[in-house]
Amino acid sequence: MQENRKEFDNTEHTLVIEGRNAVLEAFRSGKPIDKVFVLDGCQDGPVRTIVREAKKHDTIINFVGKERLSQISVTGKHQGVIAYAAAYEYSEVEDMLKLAEERGEDPFLILLDNIEDPHNLGAIIRTANLAGAHGVIIPKRRAVGLTATVAKTSAGALNYTPVAKVTNLAKTMEELKEKGLWFVCADMGGESMYRLNLKGPIGLVIGNEGEGVGRLVKEKCDFVASIPMKGEIDSLNASVAAGVLAYEIVRQRTM
Secondary structure, three states: OOOOHHHHOHHHOOEEEEOHHHHHHHHHOOOOEEEEEEEOOOOOHHHHHHHHHHHHOOOEEEEEOHHHHHHHOOOOOOOOEEEEEOOOOOEOHHHHHHHHHHHOOOOEEEEEEOOOOHHHHHHHHHHHHHOOOOEEEEEOOOOOOOOHHHHHHOOOHHHOOOEEEEOOHHHHHHHHHOOOOEEEEEEEEEEEHHHOOOOOOEEEEEEEOOOEOOHHHHHOOOEEEEOOOOOOOOOOOHHHHHHHHHHHHHHHHOO
16 A cells, blocks of 8 residues: 555644554544554454444545554554544534525535645635535545644634535535535636526535546536636635635625
């Protein structure tokens, strides 16, 4: 397995859980675990149980060498297993739809396709709150989770804005379409956002910092929106693009 050094930065996480019993009890108690690091080649009973629990909860599992595990250990007593717990608990997508219903509003969700920068995620959550979005949806893999940095950058918005973590973003979009939502994603090759009807139940899809919206997710979108630009460079930061499009949705909703 190829190792990404960003995977071993525990400074982003509020809680680092080390040791077999501690990690296993964390799973059994229902604590949201973002990822688990397991000593590669370790096959004893407790470790197999932890791996089984991680798979059951669809938690990311990284098998790493002893030296790497020691590098990310805080206590030095990891027993071959370290888990990273989320800084905040995640919501369910259904909670967001219920929130929209309680407010008497059409659902407005923001979906993020593999956003990796915690500052971008925090800023987007802040924008989502201010724009009246009912929640933010992120994928479980290849994306930053609810870390301490995300919470700080959100300037308190994380306390009020539901964030759900899903296994398959494209599948979630299909399920939401059955509930009446339609989707627009941001892309330079799309139609000007000013020409699109962005009213009604809507999901705004923002791609990651380098590659934009992935092919499978983009195929699920009903419209592709571009942001008019006048300068020499041709792209915006992901959080800025999210803000511009979110407020175009707000503008159209209040017309």
